[in-house]
Amino acid sequence: MKNYDVIIIGGGVSGITAAISAGNRKKNVLLLEKNETLGKKLLLTGAGKCNILNLHISSNKYISSSLSPIDMKNHISSKNLKKVSDFLESLGIVLEHRSDGRVFPKTQSARDVLFLMKKKLKKNVAITKTGKTVNDFVNRNGVFTVKCKKGETFEAGKLIIATGGCSYAGTGSTGEGLKWAQNKGQKIEEISPALVSLKLKKNPFFIAQGQRCICSLGLSQKNCMVFSTKGEVLFTGYGVSGPVVLNISLYYKNKKNNQFLFFDFFPNHSKKHLLKIYNERSNYLKTKDVFDVLRGWLPEKIIKCFQKHFPTEKSPEEVFYRLKNWTTEINDTMGYDNAMITKGGISFYSISKKNMMSTKIKDLYFVGEMLDITGISGGFNLFWAFHSGLLAGEHV
Ligand SMILES: Cc1cc2nc3c(=O)[nH]c(=O)nc-3n(C[C@H](O)[C@H](O)[C@H](O)COP(=O)(O)OP(=O)(O)OC[C@H]3O[C@@H](n4cnc5c(N)ncnc54)[C@H](O)[C@@H]3O)c2cc1C
Numbered sequence: 410m411k412n413y414d415v416i417i418i419g420g421g422v423s424g425i426t427a428a429i430s431a432g433n434r435k436k437n438v439l440l441l442e443k444n445e446t447l448g449k450k451l452l453l454t455g456a457g458k459c460n461i462l463n464l465h466i467s468s469n470k471y472i473s474s475s476l477s478p479i480d481m482k483n484h485i486s487s488k489n490l491k492k493v494s495d496f497l498e499s500l501g502i503v504l505e506h507r508s509d510g511r512v513f514p515k516t517q518s519a520r521d522v523l524f525l526m527k528k529k530l531k532k533n534v535a536i537t538k539t540g541k542t543v544n545d546f547v548n549r550n551g552v553f554t555v556k557c558k559k560g561e562t563f564e565a566g567k568l569i570i571a572t573g574g575c576s577y578a579g580t581g582s583t584g585e586g587l588k589w590a591q592n593k594g595q596k597i598e599e600i601s602p603a604l605v606s607l608k609l610k611k612n613p614f615f616i617a618q619g620q621r622c623i624c625s626l627g628l629s630q631k632n633c634m635v636f637s638t639k640g641e642v643l644f645t646g647y648g649v650s651g652p653v654v655l656n657i658s659l660y661y662k663n664k665k666n667n668q669f670l671f672f673d674f675f676p677n678h679s680k681k682h683l684l685k686i687y688n689e690r691s692n693y694l695k696t697k698d699v700f701d702v703l704r705g706w707l708p709e710k711i712i713k714c715f716q717k718h719f720p721t722e723k724s725p726e727e728v729f730y731r732l733k734n735w736t737t738e739i740n741d742t743m744g745y746d747n748a749m750i751t752k753g754g755i756s757f758y759s760i761s762k763k764n765m766m767s768t769k770i771k772d773l774y775f776v777g778e779m780l781d782i783t784g785i786s787g788g789f790n791l792f793w794a795f796h797s798g799l800l801a802g803e804h805v
Contacts, residue, residue, distance in 0.1 A: 413439045413565040415805045416555050417535075418543045419586065420447035422794040423777025424571030425526045426496070430802020431569075432534030439563055440535050441555065443542040443581050447530075448523040450573065450580040454791060459519035461497065462795075463788035465510035466490045470789050472659055473782040474598045475756040481782075483762070484796065493795045500525040511788050543572075545589060548770055567805040569774040571798065574751025576602060586779050587754060594769050596756035598781040602748030604790075605658045606650035609670070610738040613718045617644040617710035621651070625676035628657050628739075630668045636660040639676050644710070647743065656785045659752060664741055672735040674707060683729045699725045707732070750790055754781045764804035765797055774801040 415431050417424045420442030428440040440447075454460060463470075466489075468481040476484075494504060494512075502525055503515035514522050530537055542558040546568060553568040572586030584600075591597050614620075622644070627637035640653035649670070661668055675683055690702045702725075703712050715722075715732070722728055742748065755775050759768050765780070767773040776797040784790045 412563055413437050413536075415439070415567045415569060416441065416553065416563055416565040417569040417571055418546075418555065419571035419573060419777070420444070420537065420539065421571060421573050421580075421582070421777060422448065422451050422526075422791060423573075423798040424569070425530060426795050426798030427569050427571060427774075427776055427802040427805075428535040428537075429500075429526070429529050430496075430799045431805050432530070432802075434803070436805060438535035439565065440530070440537045441541045441543055441557070441563070442537070442539045445540050447527060447537065447539065450577060450582060451523050452519045453577065453580065454519050455513065455788075457519050458513055458517040459522050460511050460513055460786075460788040460791070461502075461504070461522065462490065462493060462512035462792050463510050464490070464506055464512060466789070466792065470787075471782055471784045471793075472752070473757065474753070475596075475758050475781045476762075477757075480757065480762045484782075485792075489796050490792065492799065493792060496795065496799060497522075500529050509787075543585070548773065551772070553773070567772045567774070569776060569801050569805060570779070571776045572779060574754060574778040575600065576605075576745045576748040576751050578745065582751075582778070584751075586775075590755050590775065590779070593767075593773075595759055595767060595775075598753040598756045600751050600753035601661075601663060602742045602745045602750075603659050603661075603752035603783055604655040604749035604786050605747050606645065606743040607648050607654055607658055607661065607670070608740040608743065609648035610740040612646070612648050613735075613737055614644040614649070614711075614714050615646060616717065617708070617714050618646045620644045620708050620710045622674065622708055622711060623676070624653075625673035626653055626657055627671035627673075628660050628668060629671060630662070630666055634671075635668075637671075642672075648740070650743075652786060655749065658742060658748075659783060659785060661739060661742060668739045669736050670739055672737070674711065674732045674735070675729070680726075680729050680733055683733075684725055687725050687729070699723060699728045703728075749786065750783055751778060752783045754779045756781050763800075765801045766804065772805075774805065776801045 414436040468485045505515045546555045573582035575584040625639040643651040777794045
């Protein structure tokens with residue numbers, strides 16, 4: 410005897426979206442969430458303002474080890490962006506587009522987004538039970554039995570798992586869903602914290618902590634540049650942080666891979682041009698000392714780091730060469746507690762790209778962050794949570 414048509418485990422963005430999408434199709438839906446409230450992580454997004462989407466949607470803003478480029482393009486498309494925008498607007502959320510492509514709710518409030526999602530759920534769309542930690546589930550004769558912590562069970566013909574990854578565990582995303590999936594035979598692509606600050610080996614910028622600086626930043630492995638970007642870097646006691654570092658962290662593998670960061674402190678000038686400026690400044694400042702010439706041009710704290718780290722390099726040629734090619738080894742990330750996202754997850758090799766259903770267990774679906782696709786920061790990951798939730802909800 411089935412109690413529900415569909416059970417959804419996890420009341421984050423992807424789970425709530427799947428519940429609304431399935432409920433709109435008159436399915437009898439149960440949404441189970443372990444926290445006492447839904448959408449705890451959503452409330453943290455965009456520092457509470459919720460960077461909900463990005464108009465510059467493109468497959469090159471995402472990485473995945475198991476989704477083919479063609480499937481990536483099919484999912485990450487303007488057509489699907491429009492579909493998600495329409496869905497949000499159907500809930501009453503007014504979207505505001507920024508000049509850099511980022512999209513926010515007009516009220517600049519993640520709380521308002523959550524309020525409108527919950528309001529829709531209550532309109533006879535789904536039954537929501539919070540404070541229900543799911544321990545596991547079994548599938549027998551086409552019926553899924555979901556077992557909760559206190560021995561309670563629920564049954565349905567279809568099951569959507571939307572339990573997220575492992576980052577910011579305090580929001581409830583503690584990785585159980587990934588373990589269940591693995592136990593049930595789903596392939597898991599190696600997971601790691603991403604969109605996270607990076608620790609540097611023997612941090613050469615320790616004394617520059619608190620300093621911000623526009624740099625060009627590259628990440629290399631085995632002498633190959635894997636990714637490069639330009640923007641504001643924040644130097645910290647452990648290494649580096651800031652939006653460009655978070656994005657570059659997507660390409661960091663792990664400690665074993667000896668990956669290096671390249672800093673160019675003068676990304677808008679060639680070395681030749683820098684030497685020309687040096688000569689001009691040297692003339693009117695009446696000094697040949699390269700560090701005196703650099704003062705007021707490069708932050709003092711960075712100059713101090715340079716002098717400490719490269720005590721013998723004093724000629725303008727050496728100094729400018731190094732400031733455009735300062736290489737340092739990455740030690741690690743700052744871990745899941747500080748990571749905005751979990752990279753890797755359930756492999757698309759055993760997921761139907763049409764509807765997010767497992768190709769191993771019929772009527773079992775996975776949505777959101779737990780799947781092996783990760784976007785850079787700027788609204789790309791919420792897009793995936795909404796998009797995958799909608800897809801599964803339309804097909805259950
Ligand atoms: C600080 C921060 C800021 C961010 N800002 C942005 C942003 O501005 N823009 C953007 O695009 N992305 C942002 N992200 C990423 C974005 O929040 C995630 O991509 C998105 O929330 C993933 O949604 P989800 O539904 O897949 O998972 P989650 O939001 O993690 O939801 C999973 C839910 O499942 C529940 N659950 C887990 N296990 C169980 C269980 N055993 N039983 C019952 N329930 C369970 C959890 O309690 C949780 O509520 C940010 C992330 C962080 C951490």
